[in-house]
Every structure is written in structure tokens, then in C-alpha cells.
Amino acid sequence: MPGEEVNDSLEAGLPLEQPEQPTLEILRHSAAHLLAAAVTQLYPGTRYDVGPAIEDGFFYNFGMPHGMTLGPSELEAIEKKMGDLVTQKIPFERQILPKPEARKLFAEMGQDLKVAIIDRMPGEVGEVGIYRTGEFVDLCRGPHVPHTGWIKAFRILRSAGVYWRGREENEQLQRVYGTAWFDQDELEKYLHRLEEAEKRDHRRLGKELGLFHLDPTAPGMPYWLPDGFIILSELIQFSRRELRRRGYQEISTPLINESALWKTSGHWEHYQDGMFLMEGENGQTYGAKPMNCPNAMVVFNLGTRSYRDLPLRFSDTGILHRNERSGTLHGLLRVQKFQQDDAHIFIAEDQIAAEYERILEIVDHFYGVFGLTYQLRLGTRPEKYMGDIDTWEEAERILKEILLRQVGESRFTIAPGDGAFYGPKIDIIVDDAIGRSWQLGTVQLDFQIPRRFACSYVGADGAPHTPVVIHRAIYGSLERFIGILIEHFAGEFPLWIAPVQCEFVPVQDDSPEVANAIRDAMHSMQEAGIRVFQSQSAGERMQSRIRSSELRKVPYIVVIGKRDVERGDNVVTVRDTRRNSQATLPLTALTTQLVTEINERRLPGS
């Protein structure tokens, strides 16, 4: 639901055609009007702004009288009032007015926010639509349901303070979010879906499965606990192997650098707010790195580089710190400490397209391994940018061309102003459990920073040239990537990254024979590289242990008891918790099966 764009042209103008059957979108838009009608009735003097239908619901923004804010008790009253208006079956009445007349109407009602919308409309619009719902009048193109009685299944969900027109320097309005459906059953289903999504929440699963910890003494700076660390290191190991094969060289660089470095790179001027700064002994200022790029420039400059060395690919899985505004942190998905599978690739200008192609191939490979579907997004020149506009436009043109050629117009979007301060970028976007979009990987084109560090290589012509740099991260932030993975798999990870791959449960825990059999079995699986674990807690019943393994989402549970030992054939019964099935097979066969599943990086259920 966040970041919804409100398009004025949809809000105001000539009314749209009424379809034969109202759609969900129409219903929700009408619900937004109903909400505004309720609020203006309850709180006279309320100024109303915009109220569109959004995914799964609707909202409306209000300028409340006397700086009033909307809390739970107000929301309850509003929902009740809406219910009253529903039973009255008030018709939505359409009217078309010349623009000046509409302006006058809203001005007389003191609805300055509506007047502002009219004033922002393009000059060629001569007439606008007005919808009346009893006393409530809204500037609107519609269409709407015939009357308020249609809005039977709705729920007010929450309120939020939002800046008028999304700009921080503007007045803050009160936004009320709600959801609406055609019938009660669909509403219930939606609320149920929200509950299900909550069970996949990576913060909840992270705690339940002991993957990571966020301590109040280090807000937004995750601790990786043993089981979570296994996931982290498996991902890094996988990436390392793939990158080495593709000609990357790994380096490691300082976490803290003196401000001189940041001044050279431009971070001092353009990114200081996002950095943690500290004093040095002699009064110098140091900053924890928010990005690895300046260090990569230092490494590049250590030697005389030739065009024959390019592309020169330095990967750096460094830990970064970014000082975020409080209130923006969110579990692993928005943090102040994270590790990136970062790399900086130094190339000649004519190598840009080919290198991008190679990188986008890696992206496709990596995301495919996890079964993640992603969107690409081109981020263009931001307000705070470095360098000259011509270079920027050239870079943006190159990236757009690459995207058009590689994936086609339908597979990417453009986010104006979303580029890094040193260059435009192509981002990889993935959704979380409740449909919020997050940027993971990023492939950024940079003509600026190498110039600032006076990087150069000797060209085939014998003359010095400035390299172009591609900053790229495939996972992006490992923290964020793992957060997404937790939700994507609901904690049921592919075997190759599952912290515990196989757990052994004894039927009797007072039998030395059983204990020995388990020890031997575990040993042989460990030798094959499988992460095995023995169920602890003496005195528990087998059922209780199985339950506890299931809750920790252990993929395979092997139960061994006296009967198995007496048979002496090394045949075990394994429970496949993902398929909820059981199989009886020789231990060696089980080992082979798991090793194959790990090596093939098979997805759960495939």
C-alpha cells in the first residue's frame, strides 16, 4: 500500500463512462467518498484532499480542523458513521460544471485543497465532474456505484500522517486507510490473507527460528545468530564461486575511512547525512563506509592500468553502515548495517553494453536459483546529483537502450530521480509477503567517481583514458535479500541453505545402542557434508521431539529406535517435513538423496 501515486488527472476532469458492472476499483473509490462523507459530517471544518482506490482498498487524506489527529477512537467513530450512511442508501449524483464554477463552489466551502487540484489541472480542461453523496461534494471523474448501500463489506484499517502532495516541506494531513469488497465473504478472505502474510513475516520467523537479532543498543544493525549465519555464508559462498568463474577478483577494504576519501568521492557533499561519523585522535573526522566504491577506486589506482586489463572486476563483500532516519527501519529489510555482494567493474566506454549483458545474466541466474520473480527499474538523475547533465543523459540513454534490447519495454519501469548521485542505475525489485516492493540488486553506471579519483588506463592509442565504472550488487543487501527469502519460503528454505538439513530423533533415549547408531549415522552424513543435528532434551517423548523439529522447519527428520538397531541393516525411516511424507530407505541412499538435493540447489517441493 505504500508509495501510492495519486494522479490528479484521474481525480479531476470530465467524468468517465459508467461501466455496466461496477468493478472493485469503482467500489473502493466510492468507499473513499463514503469515508470522506463520514469524516466531514463528524468533524465539521475538515478539508479533504484526494481519495483514490488502491490495491486491496482505498484511502482519503484530510486536513483536520484545529490540528486534530485521528487515532483508534476516531477511526471507530468514522467506521460506525460510514455504516449509518450505507444503510441510508444515499445516491452518488453526478454533475458536470465549468471549471471556474467548480472552483467557486469549493472555494466557498473552504475546500482549499480541492481548489488547488483544480488550479493544477491542465488549461485545456474546461469542465470537471462533481459527485454529490448527500451533503458531501467531491471533485471527481467517477465512476461510482449507484448508492452507498452497495458498500456493505468494508473495514477501516489504520490512519497515518502524510505530507500534502508527498513533500516533506508541506503541511501534514491525516490519511485514513480502508478496504472494501463486494461481499462479507471476500472481506473475511482478505483479512485472513493478511493474517497468513503475518505468519511469513521475516521478523517473526527470524525470532522463532533463531536466525537474527535486533538489539535496542544497535537499532537496525542485525546480529546474525548461528543458524542465520549459515544462510548468510551459504549465499556468499555461492556468489563467490559464481563470480570467480566470471572473472571477478575479491578484495576487502576498510570499514572506516578518513573524510578526505569521502571528499574525493563526493560522498561528503552528497551523502553525509547517510553516514556515521566519528572523531579521530588528531581531530580528523572519520566516516563508516556507506558504500564500497571509493575504496575500489583506491585499489584501481595502485597500479598503472592498461586497456588490456579491462574489464577489471573487483568484488567486495564488505559491511556497510548507513545512518537512516529513525522511523524508517524495518526488520532486515531496512537496516543501518548490511553486507553487500558488491563489485566495481572498470571498463572502457565501448564495453558498457557487453558488461551489462553479463551482469543481467548473473541476476537472472541468481534469482532463478531461488525462484524469485523480479522487476527491473531504471532510476534516473536525482535532484542531488554530481557531474554534468549531458553525461547523465548519455548514460541514461545507454541504460535504456540496454533494457529495451535485453528485456523489452514491458519488463521494466522508469523511476525518475531515483538514480544514485553519481549515475543512473538499473535496480532489481522483488515483493515481500504483503506485496511491498523492495529494491535488492542494483547495477549502476558511473562516469563521475573514477574522474574524481583521477583513475586512468593507457589505451591502445597510448594515451590515458578515464575508465567507466559499473557498481553492481546482485543480492544487494544480504540482510534485505535474506529477509525476502525468509518470507518467500515462509522459513522452509531450500535444503542447500537450510541451517539444519537433517535431524536425528531417538525413539528411546536411555539406550546406548540407539545412541551409538545415531552417532554413527550422523557421522557418515556429516562426512558427506550434510548439516545434521541431534534432538536434545532428555526424557522427552519422540512425538514431542518431532514436533519441535517441525516447528523449527527442519527439512528431514530421521527417527531411530531399538527396532532399527536390532535389524542391523542400516535402514532408517525419514520424515520429509515439506511433503509431509515418510520413507524407509538405507542410510546411504538417504545421504545420496540429500547430497543431490543440496548440490542441485533444488527448491522446496520441486
Next chain:
RNA sequence: GCCGGCGUGGCUCAGUGGUAGAGCAUCGGUUUUGUAAACCGACGGUCGUCAGUUCGAUCCUGACCGCCGGCUCCA
């Protein structure tokens, strides 16, 4: 940073202006069990922090810290 909400034992949550409970987990004992919770008992909290109101505050007020939902910002 802004708006709203929340902050009680390791976890999930009750509760009251007279300094607190439950279940799970942990620990001890009994049980030795064949595929999602055996039974009995014990330990455990200065109720986020700091001020204030009050005879007395976990409960009321304020500030701060953290968290949650949005806004803004971003990997």
C-alpha cells in the same frame, strides 16, 4: 525526521492507583516411549528508562529510548 499506536519473566499474552499472574520454554524428578505436545514439582519479573503528580504508580502526566503501521527517505 513527521502522524498514530505499543513497550509486563527467554517467548506469547492476562491484569490492577495499595509494588503482579497464565501457557510455553528452562531446571529437578517420574516415565523409555515408533512419527506434531507424557506426568509432577521448582526457578524466574525493581512491569522500557528517567523525571513528575500522589500517603502510595506497573497503572495517571511529561521527556527520552526502542518497536509496530503509514508518510518521507533508501539497498
